Amino acid sequence: MKISICTVAPETFEGFLQGKVLQRAVRNGALSLELIDIRTFAGGSFRHLDDNTFGGGTGQVLRVDPVVKAIEAAKGGDPDAYVAALTPRGQVFSQKMARNLAELSHLVLVCGHYEGFDERIYHHVDGMISIGDFVLTGGELASQVVTDAVVRLLPGVLKDEATQDESFETGLLEYPQYTQPADYHGDKVPEVLLSGNHAAIEAWRKEQARLVTEKFRPDLLESDRKE
Template sequence: MRIDVITLFPEMFEGPLRESIIGRARERGLLDVGLHDLRDYATDRHRVVDDAPYGGGAGMVLKVEPIAAAIRDVKRDDARVILLSPQGRVFSQDVARQLAASDASLVLVCGRYEGFDERVRSLVDDEISIGDYVLTGGELAAMVVIDALSRLVPGVIEAGSLEHESHTSGLLEYPQFTRPPEFAGMRVPDVLLSGDHKAIAQWRASEARKRTRERRPDLEGARPDAQELAGEYATGVGSYRLARKYGLSPATVRARLRAAGVALRPARQAARGPSAEDVARLHASGIGVRELARRFGVSHVTILNRLKRAQQS
């Protein structure tokens, strides 16, 4: 895999690219990283690559001409040019897999100061952010992208090590343990010491799902499948309780149960869900419609209807 980096500070990359897995991948020819100093493409003898923003304001803005020249010089025919910016789409394991699976080489453009001249965006194919925070420059973001991509290149890491990692299948990874079997009163779960590989696999799958629900309920793997819902429904748990437990609407729960071939119990005649007064009071305190729907285990439409009813009363 070939990755070129356009940066004001190529020296920042020397340590991270030389050590550990990335260093070994480069030595074996599995990863090729080229570093290019943006100042080499400046158009004046002082090698200036930034200037004050039109319209005034604090800081300096990277000029479009040096970046355009650097991209023209560095970019190969099949290369994909990526701008590293807090305004880009958020980098994730899925994005890493997409980029690593492509045959195209990459050009990463690192920003600095107050950002880029807006016209730079017309020169790139994609814009990526590593999170909703601001760094002093794009170099650290580029290192994150390089690290995440390099470990997905075939041969860099043993394939089996990638199968059960966090975010590989929409789940966080299950808890890991090693020697000693007991530390400060905390024991390794007996199932991991049993030698029963089937039981271990079941425990790990269960713990991965449990951990994901506790820590990242927004991930796909935190959502129950139809069979899991059906199992709980068969024990007497109603659709409203299941909806509240998993952050779904009751309608979604019932739809998934029907898809699993479950015969739904008749609905109780008593009024369900929150009262209009409770919804109005909590909404007035600053809680949004979606959050109220999640808390009460109902759809957002139900919350809107309750608010409308409260306004009419």
């Protein structure tokens, strides 16, 4: 899979690109990742990326011309490239969406900045993604969230079983997990997990996943019933 990220702040990805899972994906050929610096497509000696809002208003708006040029460069003529803008008006990102995006051959993520996108930029994307109902300085962090969630689902990046029981994969939160010590000042690991009875352990985990979801995210159970 190829992921292209269009951004006005490529320097903010330095630490992210050093992540072990990301590097493993690149190393084993599961992922090709590139950063497209939108600023290189801005005209004029000052390479202006933003400008005042027509009709008045506060803040600067990201110009359409350099962003669309960056998108086209990222696509590179690939007819299968799927372009998604990171924006508050987008569909809220979920594990299900991550799985769908992981099936793509080429994903182009476009990061907003300043006061937002010139509306005409949306005419050049295939979809929009939001990571939640809050405002960030730019879409760079959001693009990293999406990339991380997608890359770990690519074949060969993690062991297949490593993602099967994770939160949201079954519509439930993940069951409680424990490690050493088995007894921490009287706070003990449930006996069933020490029993060696795999059927009993599996049944306990399924029940606990349901109880944890019921307690902390009952909305997930409601959504499951509606579907």
